[in-house]
Amino acid sequence: MAHTLTPTADPAVDVEDVARLLTEDGERVADRELDPWVADVDTTALQSLYRDMVLVRRVDTEGVALQRQGQLGLWAPCLGQEATQIGTARALRSDDFVFPSYRETGVIHVRGASPADLVLTWRGEEHSTYDPAAINTAPLQIIIGAQALHAVGYAMGIQRDGTDQVAAAYFGDGATSQGDVNEAMVFASSFRAPVVFVCTNNQWAISEPVTVQAKYPIAGRAPGFGIPSMRIDGNDVLASMAAMRWALGHARRGEGPAFIEAVTYRMGPHTTSDDPTRYRDPEELERWRRRDPLLRVERLLRSLDAFDDEFAADVAADADRLGSEVRAACLGAVSRAPIGVFDHVYAEPHAGLDEQREHFAAYLDGFAGAEGTSR
């Protein structure tokens, strides 16, 4: 180590300073580091990645629509981030365990979340619906950065069990400012835990550009904690998959944590409650439209003669099917009975709460008699 260390001169905003395998024009370019990891990805595999990206975009559109129609309380669009989400998630093994943030619709879709799982939380029916053990995925996390530590702890458990699984934490560029994310790197490095950190740098944390969080590329932080990292084009599904396979391989071989900064763009508002016109230049969005992650795969597939009308129609039909299922799950939702608010606070009986539940039941019963409300 040199005794005087100077930060890199690259600014955090340089979105071109990334590793990639697929240009905006859909041209497959070489990358010495990434290539080996996607050597097996043939045209069929590419088509399948594309299909998932379209499906997620369809769900996202449905989510926004359902929110507009008052069927969801909120929706956090992942429009523009499909390549990062599908590419990395498809690299995971089903027995790896994922700790997602709230925007990882694509990730939980790949993990096996049902149509209902994709929307009922946003509808406000439940904080979470799926059984984490069933799809090896934790509930969506809203507290920024908290899940990074959970992933490290889970990975420490894997270590103790002696298996070759890996835990993965997903978080945003904003999250890298949180103590929890930094402590996660400290713990991961200290214990050489089999964990992969996926930082989706979508350029924004609500209204704050990434430069509020970091003046220098986020990927540059991990090595200081002893963690190898990669900075990739997060709008490139192949690079996303390759980097994730690299990181997973590193962790799976017992070599400890790895870090990925996926440079992408949040094309929608932060959530349906947000109004990005207050803080961002419409031209920026236009520039990113040209980098659309789906478009470049479509172009590549076309150049490979693997994208014809039939394929497009088939994918669209699939997407429509999923969209309708999501909509049906949303519209068909039945809220818990009032007394249900007491369910699952504790795993074992709790005298205080049990008494409260009883009193509330008595209260509701009084009502039932008086006004016909049922519990």
Place this chain on the structure above:
Amino acid sequence: MAHTLTPTADPAVDVEDVARLLTEDGERVADRELDPWVADVDTTALQSLYRDMVLVRRVDTEGVALQRQGQLGLWAPCLGQEATQIGTARALRSDDFVFPSYRETGVIHVRGASPADLVLTWRGEEHSTYDPAAINTAPLQIIIGAQALHAVGYAMGIQRDGTDQVAAAYFGDGATSQGDVNEAMVFASSFRAPVVFVCTNNQWAISEPVTVQAKYPIAGRAPGFGIPSMRIDGNDVLASMAAMRWALGHARRGEGPAFIEAVTYRMGPHTTSDDPTRYRDPEELERWRRRDPLLRVERLLRSLDAFDDEFAADVAADADRLGSEVRAACLGAVSRAPIGVFDHVYAEPHAGLDEQREHFAAYLDGFAGAEGTSR
């Protein structure tokens, strides 16, 4: 920035991998980066640095003795860390502002803490005695890492006032694991705040070796946050002063934060309550004895014919004087009256607490009548 970043191969425990100006044998060696910063340090200045180091060691010995004698509740020895503390503190301007941790006896001595200030907190008389504004130094901080953020905030204030002062935060190797210290780097970098972080890597956080906190040198972290850093021999008072002047210069010129990792050794126990024989190899201590920070300055001074019996006696007398003053301040301490526990909770009247104070006064008065306790 390269797209794949690999951590340095140097282990955190390599204590030789540092910049220095003074060898264990007291030989002055050159360092291109550091030399310019101490070009003005002549023999007299060296003697003065030496004197301060001896004084602090004397206070430290007194602190331990007073604790053994039951006069202090606790003492956190800084034995072995005198070069880091004196070298860096003497580089500060009096109008810079320091945020020290509990072990910075040497730092607060240089800042102007009185003999009483050095011990009354440890005696349990007060949480802190000096007026921070008077010596531009915050109260000692016990919550590990919290003060790093305070220094950044203070530096943001300096920025707003448009002066060329600098804020400095002192913390240990253990503290680097805390979220607060990492967030401090994020904020400092984001706002380009005039703050210097001094990490005293004394190899231990109570019983935990630095490798629990970091597998790679701590100085390697700052650049990832966009902060230039230096790793120096913290047992070398010249290197400590030079590095601090470099860092302060950087911050003072408006170029933002800087970071120093001073590699030194805690030669004593963590505190007087600690028993290091339970966790550390006595040979390690022996190795570090040979690197004693005072010894090497003495050797240098001898080689410059600037260390004779007269000088030694003069320094010893100075040290004894300070030692006695510390002891006298300790033994002469008068505890606050019981009702004084209510002082300074709020800056303005608080109806609830004022009532409590009144009731407690009435209670104490009752006692005064009954048993002669005065308030």
Place this chain on the structure above:
Amino acid sequence: MTTLTMAKALNEGLRRALADDPKVLLLGEDIGRLGGVFRITDGLQAEFGAMRVIDTPLAEAGIMGTAVGLAFRGYRPVVEIQFDGFVYPAFDQIVCQVAKLHYRSHGNVNMPITVRIPWAGGIGAAEHHSESPEAYFVHTSGLRVVAVSNPQDAHVMLRQAIASDDPVVFFEPKRLYHAKGEVDMGVDIADAPPMGLARVAREGSDVTLITYGAQVTTALDAAIAAEDDGVSIEVIDLRSLSPVDYRTVTSSVRKTGRVVVTHEAAREAGVGAEIVASVTERCFEYLESAPVRVTGHDIPYPPAKLEKHHLPDLDRILDAVDRVLDRPNSMTGVSL
């Protein structure tokens, strides 16, 4: 007097504080260009510049810790915590530093920090966006805690909080951000009722109903409904949760002899517990029946669709009023 929403009254309070004192700074996530997710800081960065209205990195401990440092430097930081549920990462800095530094420094250092928290439920929000953490701060010695219930108080008390040399945790009920009311912006904050005083929001003689924040509205609704039933409820809006103005509270209780306390927060060791304990201690001989608390259940805040079963509504308050009046109620026959 002007008719303003609470959001706008707060915005004007901040504007005035920034204009009056150059040491006042605003810190928070998204408070600049966006004007905060609730627009409470709308337009302030444009008016006062990015050096005074500061978009911070996304880290609450960082925000609070730098606010402490700014206070050391003589500034008066006003911190926005984006939502109630995101204050916990800053808890250590609040409890160990903000609350204690004046004491620790022997009165040499002031911590005139205002922590604004958009607060509590009833707006159908996502998890962690409807929390009522006020009891944690009330239990923390060294802090002042206030909760506002109307635009006038919001405007004046915010300015008073910022002017206070002590740290103030300032709770803003999200549910009332868009509620309108008359605001006298010309008021001299020294002449206005101090933020430590409670307010009799409605006079009554049978039962004292004590509450704060958005729940004041529910309490007033309950009082109106009870009137039809021949019960006269006095509603007290505490305004300050630490200290509590027991002079106002006890003079009401001495009159009515019957007490209901209501808040959204969980019941166990909540603010209601403190009020009931103190009222009992101070007014025991005046009490005709045991004071009753009507609170959120002791559960994590439930999903939005279920929050109506969690929040103490008009009916639950009236049921409690029946209880303190020994009239038939849901607890009739239930043993405690």
Place this chain on the structure above:
Amino acid sequence: MTTLTMAKALNEGLRRALADDPKVLLLGEDIGRLGGVFRITDGLQAEFGAMRVIDTPLAEAGIMGTAVGLAFRGYRPVVEIQFDGFVYPAFDQIVCQVAKLHYRSHGNVNMPITVRIPWAGGIGAAEHHSESPEAYFVHTSGLRVVAVSNPQDAHVMLRQAIASDDPVVFFEPKRLYHAKGEVDMGVDIADAPPMGLARVAREGSDVTLITYGAQVTTALDAAIAAEDDGVSIEVIDLRSLSPVDYRTVTSSVRKTGRVVVTHEAAREAGVGAEIVASVTERCFEYLESAPVRVTGHDIPYPPAKLEKHHLPDLDRILDAVDRVLDRPNSMTGVSL
């Protein structure tokens, strides 16, 4: 039965838990080679290895957050927070994750995490080393909170806490670590009194004195002193602060009609407030006088030399006993 210090009883409790269940792990700062600053984990790393008794980096949020992840993986982490005052950096993970994940996950995920906290004052320690933060956790739905007062409870309740599928915040009074008592280590934790139950530590008929932790010792001393004065005090050791065993509490209060609650923690919205409010609600018609709290003042914990003026001692308790008995006391003539 063996005579053990509380420290040793806890150590044996951990040893047993580690031996009985391979999923039990210990995490904390300095708990390995050093055995913890209070030696509660002494010898356990040597016996069970560094994979099960884990020295962590110095970061409490990190410890708690990784414990959550380990719980996801099916482990039962036992976390040591080195001192009470250092739990706050972990507050967010405790309040938003540990306490809520079972609820959030619809019961699919358990959080069987035990958070051990060496606790409270009276040992002449430095700042932040004598805190009583229990009310924060009692107010947090989803947690269980216990506080032990003797070696037997320390041993058994720690094992019960670790065996519980719910998160338990486990308070260990530092002041009693070296106090000795008889411990039956052979006890089957299923047969022992559940950790949720209170205990009548001493029977009496005139006044019910309710407390927990090290304050039980002070309360018992007060009871002995009162006896000389002809006053019979029943001392209740709550043991569990969430839930509180109101069956035991109210049956005592119904007998005595007079209540004093004492704890070291600050008074405002403390556990004492909850006890007084609940007892009043449940036993109003039995109360002969207003329940009185004897607590730490509402001040930051003072410097060590002054802590004796802060901690509620025997005299302050007896003064309160006089108060509930309407005998002359320090508040005689003082208006509230």
